[in-house]
Amino acid sequence: MSQRLLRLIPLGGLGEIGKNMMVIDTGRDLIAVDCGVQFPEEEMLGIDLVIPDISYLVTHRDRLRAILITHGHEDHIGALPYVLPKLRGVPIWATRLALGLIRVRLREHRLLEEANLAEYRPGDRIRLGELEVEPFRVNHSIPDSVGLAIRTPLGTVIHTGDFKFDHTPVDGVPADFARLARFGDEGVLALLSDSTYAERPGYTPSEQRVSAALLNIFHEAPGRVIIATFASLIARIQQVIDAAVRTNRKVAIIGRSMEQNAQIALELGYLSAPPGVLIRPEEVNRYSGREIAILTTGSQGEPMSSLARMASGEHRLLSVVPGDTIILSATPIPGNETLINRTIDNLFKQGAEVLYSRVSEVHIQGHASQEELKMMLNLTRPRYFVPIHGEYRMLVQHAKLGQAVGLPDEQIFILEDGEVLEITEHGATVVDRVPVSEVYVDGLGVGDVTSVILRDRRQLASDGIVVVVFQVDHRTAQLVDEPDIFTRGFVYSGNLPVLIERARHAIVEELRHEYAPHLAEWKVVTDQVREALARFIWDQTRQRPMILPIVVEV
């Protein structure tokens, strides 16, 4: 009989924030947990989204039993529309709210009809080949979030999803400590646990603190209250509705994605509002400021968001006016600080009062801090521990927490995307690495922005472009006239026409030193011209624009 083994293969989310996807493979059956997108980093110029590389799943499509979703955030479900066409028919399991949000996205991509969707609830046991999956309740910043207990022939793997422990969450359903403790009693082979806030000491406070802060602000505000948060933060939307009810304000939701999410959450019972509290955006101006609360997006300073447009007076319906109180109820995602700060500045300039996380307790993160992470480790008492969901230093800090609760170093694995951790009865070790290139989504295309194009864009962005057009007689293969030079995004402190004139001479001079080229050799000549011109421009301006020589045969 062959040796039993289990492979854990992160396809995304380890060594980065976002595009979460974890493969669990027994050799006979395999499943994937989550299928998220990542928002691009600054230097990925012009990229819209990054998604996991699913080559491994495509290769082993015949053994892939399901994709299991832990909750309905974009970094866990957002890549489904892009990968499903390559994994036709695979069952997707999710909780009720997450399923509702997945349906919207698949409908937009005209993939809903062919999708194979199924609902699970905490406590269900789903048989998937020789694997059995049981979702359990965790707290997070969206209702209906679960972790997964995955029973394998070698033992139980606990995947926490994104989680925190909140004894008084907005939706009233605390994480299921008891179930976690029972998994621990039964024996846990491996714990895969959320590292997003592993750098943060202590406990993540209860959402109740935000409820109290909001209620206070709603009471005191002399005019309208405008709350910007993530479109998917259903719990925050509920808190705003609750505070509005208690202070006799109506609530208008503005922004397509948030309206859509709220609509689904209302339909499915994850959001509740007394009749008459929710009003349409068009109705806002029928009420006085003290009767109004507005929920909207733009908490990350996105220039096209409703909030940014309200701040700059470009919104169709509403403008920010003196007397408004604006609440940015979100943590800045690293990289967004500049845009967020600019939005705050613009709102202050409009005469509004602005409350944001540095000056007021108007947001609490959705992830466990260090003491909760230790609690998860102590409840489940795993043999092996793999920190997941985080940039490398977060995984390192989380690993230190594992050491702190007594796990030996050789039972803790800091993995990066693509590394294959193989567990047998004798031990665990990284045995392999599967391909995990970055797959980019740009415009309508998937996977088509290569690193060459990104490099080109960076050069264009930094120093612009210089186009050189040569006219070459197609019979004599001789230059006809001096080349023409065009620039875009290129800058020179002196006289640009004079510089270009000198560059033209420099090129002609360069070519004069050479044999008269045959037409077939123009490729060589253009390379030579590119180098000569780059050198000339660098000497004169200390800049390195892209140089594009174009040969026109006449």
Add this chain to the structure above:
Amino acid sequence: MSQRLLRLIPLGGLGEIGKNMMVIDTGRDLIAVDCGVQFPEEEMLGIDLVIPDISYLVTHRDRLRAILITHGHEDHIGALPYVLPKLRGVPIWATRLALGLIRVRLREHRLLEEANLAEYRPGDRIRLGELEVEPFRVNHSIPDSVGLAIRTPLGTVIHTGDFKFDHTPVDGVPADFARLARFGDEGVLALLSDSTYAERPGYTPSEQRVSAALLNIFHEAPGRVIIATFASLIARIQQVIDAAVRTNRKVAIIGRSMEQNAQIALELGYLSAPPGVLIRPEEVNRYSGREIAILTTGSQGEPMSSLARMASGEHRLLSVVPGDTIILSATPIPGNETLINRTIDNLFKQGAEVLYSRVSEVHIQGHASQEELKMMLNLTRPRYFVPIHGEYRMLVQHAKLGQAVGLPDEQIFILEDGEVLEITEHGATVVDRVPVSEVYVDGLGVGDVTSVILRDRRQLASDGIVVVVFQVDHRTAQLVDEPDIFTRGFVYSGNLPVLIERARHAIVEELRHEYAPHLAEWKVVTDQVREALARFIWDQTRQRPMILPIVVEV
């Protein structure tokens, strides 16, 4: 007799961090306080530096009595080499250490000989026309920092420079509370006070906390300790030397700018080290890890810094190895978080232990927090209060502190760069706005990156460029053949050659609908082609590359 008046005109640093410069103008005499650079924001693609617009000083050069420097940081002295050629002969006053640092920069730009430099010390009184300036001691993250009491015919203006109050600073010289209190007793017309940390509650802790943390780390570290901080943070360099002496480590300073600053501070007596403690970088490998501390730059994740190169194994002398302890002793400057996080991740991947501000108290900022800002307001009890040095929301938060200590709203002015606050015996009001365009330094040039070029670079960065070359017969003004199309940084998920072929047809089709153009009308035709091609590409790809039509007459 004409009415006495005083004008306060910020040329930089209000509504932004950096390029600090404040003009104080009595109508007869004027002075400028500080002359700093700003590091560019993300979307200022390819820009090296931003400097203040000194048009107002150039216009009134005959009345400009001096530029007064509060301390030697780049955001206070860095623009001097770029503006002095336009303000020849103007006296520059600074404290001893700042003067040393200014000299280095002017020498690099070959401006030292012609510069008119003068030294002042706290308590000196410098007569400048009808103005008299008295520097007073403040604490900041560089020694020899001062604020300025500026006596004018209308009353005394207090400019704090960058400051905090530290009763036990590293250099042993606390801020001069007593002098500030006496200014308050004599009567202060206007307080211009540092807002950089106006969002932070409480008091900024003493630098002693960092000394204690460093000493502890130096004791515990099993190998080398590598400390990255700002090149100009002389106080931190002293703390590292002190901790090294107490733990029997040698100190090597690596990185040109930090070596240079340390050298000047040592020569001028602002930094002290027992003989034999400082060693050259080449000597590091003669010692065991426990005998070594390395000071270097790169705390902001700069990819070309010594630290980044040590982390990636690209440094000439040293590599980061397991057992090293790395300390990032600096606050992330907003916008740099991504680069810093990536550096931390890379260091962890090298097997080093990494301590940074989120997980350890290895840095304390150089600016006053809210309680200190209130103390400054209460010590000086000004008639008018102008928050300076900060982005708009920081100025707003600082203004609120002014309200909190009892100043009426009409005596507090939130100004932005270029606004002219005019104070007379009857009141104060914003009367005018002087030109303050952003002046960019890029490569060798000053002031030459216009907003058009920045816009072009942004478009190039986002979607690349498509170049269309038309050959037109110079006699018939007819198209010769179909146009040629070239792309750079442009991406398409389908078959790019096919797309280009279809684009060529689309262009020919577009032109066919038109009259046969005369050559003089090609400008119109190229605009039309640009629009048609943009529309075609948008429809096909949802992207908006820059389109550059080039007409070649043959």
